[in-house]
Amino acid sequence: MMFPNKNSVAYFSMEIALAPEIPTYSGGLGMLSGDTIRSAADLKIPMVAVSLLHRKGYFTQGIDSEGRQFEQPAAWEVESKLVELPQRVNVLIENRTVHLRAWKYEVIGCFGFRVPVILLDSHLPENSEWDRSLTDHLYGGDQHYRLCQEVILGIGGVKMLRALGYSNLQTFHMNEGHASLLTLELLDERLRQSGQSILTDADVETVHDQCVFTTHTPVPAGHDQFPMDLVSRVLGDRDVYGMKNIFCCEGKLNMTFLAMNLSRYINGVAKRHGEVSQHMFAKYKIDSITNGVHAATWVSPAFQDLFDRRIPGWREDNFNLRYASGIPTDEISQAHQVAKQQLLDEVERLTNETLDPNVFTIGFARRATAYKRPDLLLDDIDRLQKLTDQFGPMQIVYGGKAHPHDDQGKEIIHHVYQSRKSLGEKIRLVYLPNYEMKLGQLMTSGVDLWLNTPEPPLEASGTSGMKAALNGVPSLSILDGWWIEGCTEGVTGWAIGEDDHQQHATDRCEDANSLYDKLEHVIFPLYLQVTQDYAEVMRHAISLNGSFFNTQRMMQQYVVKAYF
Template identity: 35%
Template sequence: MKAIRRFTVRPVLPEPLRPLCDLARNLRWSWHPETRDLFEAVDPEGWRAADGDPVRLLGAVSAARLAALAADHGFLRRLTAAADDLSDYLNGPRWYQSRADEPGPDSGIGSEPGAGSAPGPDAAAGGTGTPPPAAIAYFSPEFGITAALPQYSGGLGILAGDHLKAASDLGVPLIGVGLLYRYGYFRQSLSREGWQQEHYPVLDPHELPLTLLREPDGAPAQVVLALPGGRLLRARIWQVAVGRVPLLLLDSGVEDNAPGERGVTDRLYGGGSEHRLLQEMLLGIGGVRAVRAYCRLTGHPAPEVFHTNEGHAGFLGLERVHELVAAGGDAGAALEAVRAGTVFTTHTPVPAGIDRFDRRLVARHFGPDGELPRIPVDRILDLGAETGPDARPDLFNMALMGLRLAQRANGVSVLHGQVSRELFADLWPGFDAEEVPVTSVTNGVHAPTWVAPEVHRLGAGRIGARRTEQALSVGGAGSWDFVADIPDREIWELRRSLRARLVTEVRARLYASWRQRGAGAAELGWIDGVLDPDVLTVGFARRVPAYKRLTLMLRDRDRLTELLLHPERPVQIVVAGKAHPADDGGKRLVQELVRFADERHVRHRVVFLPDYGMAMARTLYPGCDVWLNNPLRPLEACGTSGMKAALNGCLNLSVLDGWWDEWHEPDFGWAIPTADGADTDEARRDDLEAAALYELLAERVAPRFYDRDEAGLPGRWIEMVRRTLAGLGPKVLAGRMVREYVDRLYTPAARAHRALDAAAAGALAAWKARVREAWPRVAVDHVEAGRSAPAGDGAALAGDGAAELGTALPLRVRVALGGLTPGDVEVQVVAGRVGADDRIIDPVRTPLKPAGGPDLEDRVVYEGPLALDRTGPFGYTVRVLPAHPLLADGAELGLVAVPPRTAAGGDEAAGVLLR
């Protein structure tokens, strides 16, 4: 019989052991080896049975064992040391606290080359003396912090978890905000035929490392959303301690809710369109209300900056606008104030990856009968309206709303920044894609989480535990240089031990999987021979959408089999991954791979492991020699699994996509060539790239792994491992990533937020309205080039349109301002080399100065020299942009005026040949 209710009866900890509760409830244990070792010492067998979860462990340990530990002086000394270490970690100053006393960064949104068109207020303010924000609220639909709190599906959630952990290590005052899913993401198993099956085990919050946020009278704090028809959606607020960072998770499983509302937070990425909309309203709108409640009840500083991790949380901006309007503010001024302090991060490289809802569905949930009644529904719908030739007028686009509600936006790798600028270019008509104000901060991974204990001990043995922790969490120049002094033999023995540990775990997981698939124990003796700790091991694990190409390795099965069974240089492959429950195409890919791995002649060399997650990954990444990644370029926004592998000395074998495109070096691994020709069909492309993969493995990767010296060591391979650790390791750290967010996005956003009090925000909104109304009348009437001369003299421009390097070309431009003043605009000359189509390549933008006041026709003449500093085909154009000290970027309003000949074609050039 099934129980009608489930709960946990925990033993009462003896007084000397009470600090174990604090250690278990703070998830720092998930990345702190000494604390994990302490919990394992409580009950080694119970620790394994609890899958390394301290809360489950303490809920199951016997009273007799607890009494014995309470009398064990050696254990109590370790417990005191761990508790003191956690206290020091939580309360001592860290990197961020030193930033308050240092000059602020100079860089704003345009700090990445090609991202943005003009200096904004960050440069205008001088970029000095700006303290970082008092607090930042970080919203994400999923968080992957530990397997003990399964609230993630893949890379987005793992990235969010690593962001919080790195912020904690650095002392960044982040508040995380998400949803608590009662079923989490699904658990994966396989049928006998290899078809993916999903299971949704119920999660009891009382068995998780969570505490309820409570009002002073002890009642659970709640947020409430208004739904159509007078219904209410209530949610409790659970707190998770992620080191120094509080994570707030909203839970709609409240008894006062109707059954439909109670199920809003049932599962991650499940349900239909309205279900997803309610989840995203609860995350964004309810999340802001949860932050307000948390700050009110705990005294935590209110966030100055709100960071939206993907468009799922985009409604948070609307809630903040509504707050200001409800307090008596003007809607336009409220929008400007909210935008100034908002950062939006996009993770998708394709429109299909963006959440879109039917506009009628959105309209039904807002306005007088729903949420945010003080904001007209039409204004809400305008924020999510699509633009451009492929726009769908019936859809509400969450990413576009996120961009319109954030003054600062970024992609998650340099290549993804470029892709994002092209993807969202329709929001900034008249600007070339490279000028779209979307920068990039390349993702990183939290090394203390993903580095194997053996690698951590290797570092601690060389430079000490404290310096190793610093190198893994903060990084910095030279922090990993100690790797150069580690002998080859020691590195190779480390790599073999990690490979052997992976082999042991693979066999155990494969045995459990086959038992689930219905095999009897007598059928499974062959599993004892699966994989070999001395064979080159390739790993591939990720979600299974089509673009990641799980089965590319199967394009030529005979060729793959030759690699697997090579008599002298064999290869073995470990594969894992989940397809979305609604993606039958992805499930077919999983089944295809599983059926190949089931074949008797190769099943000892290739393995598919079901139920890929954080627990599996912590063994898989370190145990592989090569990490394979073969997406369709450029559809991998970043792809951090290869970073986690690299931190353990695993080499990358990848298409030049995501982070690998910017950091690939021959010392760190191999690049798979791509067939990028426009006329290459899909099947031909996959054939070519699969053939390139086989050739790399056969001709370059395997020979280097098996090329041994007299001592039996692969010297060149070990040197690649050493250089990967020392050279690539510091780059891929989440600590580096979070420091970039602080310096390039959070601090400038805080500066802009502080500059926009109610009066300034109102003035900015009024200025924008005035500029938009006047802009159709702004025009470049006439452009006149004078004579080129050295340093302003008057030598004549040659009659054949040529000029000499080092001269300057005086320009005189007449501009109609349409009622605006010279202070409202900036007139620029845009110049550089030109291509065959006369488009300017790598343009340099130089402002021109007004030569006098407006004439009777409201025209102003602007003048300035154009430096001719490059040889070859050279060209220029001029343009007019809005200019205001509080704009983050000249392209922010999406308004530009250009001479008539360039109006239709963008920045086409007036050509000048330099010689």
């Protein structure tokens, strides 16, 4: 695959999961960003990524004896993980100069190709104490803090790339609206190049042709909006404010609309999400590219060994995982038991709870927030107990953080934790603290069934079930996001409820009953049979879903549809 010039794509994201010991991510968006860059390196796509340093990370989650979440800073040793670059740039915030430096992390692909990740840092002595803190916390502070961060990411990011010599970038990819202010710096560049003082339609069209935008959520909280008085105070007076078709929406700066107005290509992250987004933003043409995960990152060591023996070259070409259909089911079961024991060992280390490797184990780990409905499984504990009377014991492993300001999400964690008291002896439930990359890999590979219960149509994509599929773990999920595409009933996993193709919420009670029905009438009987029928579903999860729902396929689609 040939590309026009070196480092053609600049990929901007507020969070990127680079490594477990670098806490510059909070959850799904950061995980996707990291997997995107890893696959870009594998495919030798000329890319440079830009984010913020987040010296104090997102947060480290603790859970007390009552099931209450508490947060601590996730401090880390920047100098031991990254290389400081000598270049310096500055941005104007509230009419004062904020100085920025950059640190570099290199992602190395399976063929040795390198994608640099540039992390911006305002922690410099020439800045005020408050300005030095602007690159400390991911998703911290109030609207003022967030807007100042987004100035650094978007405007500062473009300036830093230019200072580093990236003069021929063909495409600027905004991963969510947090980076949308990069469009303002590109417009300013046009003015400086032309020597004019007023933007023309030709300037706007040029910037429009340079940018692509990916939207990741239908949830309003995922679309940053700032009042124009705050925008004027932080950014100063700009002629672009008067260009209402570009900048202002109902008296506010809406970062999503700014990105859409100045992008040649816009996409959602699953087919259904593209449809939902098109309905939400009817005046724009919105395509879809379904998310994936980086296979080599998320496949457990036991399955890596199995794939290396049975499917040589699977790392270089993930589509080779189709050939998992020829792996004997007993070998898949054996590899899974190794992964399961590794998870249970970590459970014991974190909680002092000893779980049984021979007991059916359900896993759930997402950001703890209301629309993801983490506690749907616990809606009818009496019925859950009757299932164990009929089929024997079960184990449930939970994980996931609530945003520090999401009191409802914290209460859900508390409710899940407290439910242990009423579950009885046959149902063991643990809630693992501080869900992050390492724990995510252990959970998605080590449980027997991956559960996902979002309130449709609010699930844009979801990727945890894709990680599970790579490890032969079937999903039981609401038909939303990627699972509409990934679910072949009884073959790759199972659906909760029906897909009525309507963009409205389903009934919680109906969804819970469907969940219990599927466990009672399908999944438990299949799992407990002496035959290898359950292992056959595991094998199909790998060969059908693992081979397709990966970032290698995803990035190939971005290259064809969005980048070049």
